[in-house]
Amino acid sequence: MSMKVESPEVADIKANLAQVTEQIDQLVQQSRRPQGSVRLLAVSKTKPLSALSAAYEAGQRAFGENYVQEAVEKYHALSHLTDIEWHFIGPIQSNKSRLIAETMHWVHSIDREKIARRLSEQRIEGLPPLNVCIQVNISGEESKAGIALSDVDGMVALIKTLPNLRLRGLMAIPAPQESHAAQCAVYAPLVEAFVDLSKSDSMIDTLSIGMSGDLAAAIESGSTMVRVGTAIFGERDYSAKA
Numbered sequence: 228m229s230m231k232v233e234s235p236e237v238a239d240i241k242a243n244l245a246q247v248t249e250q251i252d253q254l255v256q257q258s259r260r261p262q263g264s265v266r267l268l269a270v271s272k273t274k275p276l277s278a279l280s281a282a283y284e285a286g287q288r289a290f291g292e293n294y295v296q297e298a299v300e301k302y303h304a305l306s307h308l309t310d311i312e313w314h315f316i317g318p319i320q321s322n323k324s325r326l327i328a329e330t331m332h333w334v335h336s337i338d339r340e341k342i343a344r345r346l347s348e349q350r351i352e353g354l355p356p357l358n359v360c361i362q363v364n365i366s367g368e369e370s371k372a373g374i375a376l377s378d379v380d381g382m383v384a385l386i387k388t389l390p391n392l393r394l395r396g397l398m399a400i401p402a403p404q405e406s407h408a409a410q411c412a413v414y415a416p417l418v419e420a421f422v423d424l425s426k427s428d429s430m431i432d433t434l435s436i437g438m439s440g441d442l443a444a445a446i447e448s449g450s451t452m453v454r455v456g457t458a459i460f461g462e463r464d465y466s467a468k469a
């Protein structure tokens with residue numbers, strides 16, 4: 228057995244990852260859902276490469292990033308880890324869409340026709356289609372990102388015409404709520420829309436909801452992919468970012 232000495236950071240990340248995975252398994256069981264029906268996306272924005280490597284060593288493969296430049300730098304720096312799955316989950320400016328189309332495996336934050344069209348046009352030949360989720364604004368005026376639930380059908384129809392995108396589902400970032408019940412209530416209309424969509428198209432299998440603060444409500448509501456940052460990597464320090 229190797230006796231490699233790990234830094235405290237690496238040991239913490241591995242322990243946190245094990246704890247979050249255990250928590251997800253328990254919540255899945257409590258919700259009487261099949262084991263393995265909720266994937267864990269490790270949200271590594273603002274965190275150094277060493278943190279991603281530690282999570283990778285512990286078996287984590289799917290990573291989520293919010294900032295295009297940072298995402299692409301990490302993608303190149305870790306290109307030797309060929310089975311990492313890169314998910315872009317942040318706002319997208321149209322002048323940055325090419326970088327995303329050329330590197331990422333998934334985009335969760337599609338909320339404009341123009342961005343969807345550009346990502347499809349800019350996807351490199353030979354790469355598989357880009358997996359995408361439509362970001363839905365379920366908190367009304369409190370959040371600017373995402374389209375209204377009533378506009379989802381139109382966006383679904385558009386994305387289905389784009390050859391290099393593969394529509395996988397819906398994503399949302401709700402405004403913080405005070406209770407578990409309130410968290411579930413905010414998710415309810417989104418869940419209903421997702422269930423309808425997934426019945427009409429077997430490729431639509433992803434409901435991207437749940438973060439460190441509302442895992443229980445999200446999994447109980449039917450999340451198939453939770454996006455967890457803080458509970459794995461610790462608090463983020465934005466002061467270090469330009």
Ligand SMILES: *Cc1c(COP(=O)(O)O)cnc(C)c1O
Pocket residue numbers: 270272293316317400438439440454455456457458
């Ligand atoms: C930062 C972020 C997360 C992770 O949030 P935590 O509270 O740190 O778990 C998830 N989804 C999106 C879109 C984010 O920007």
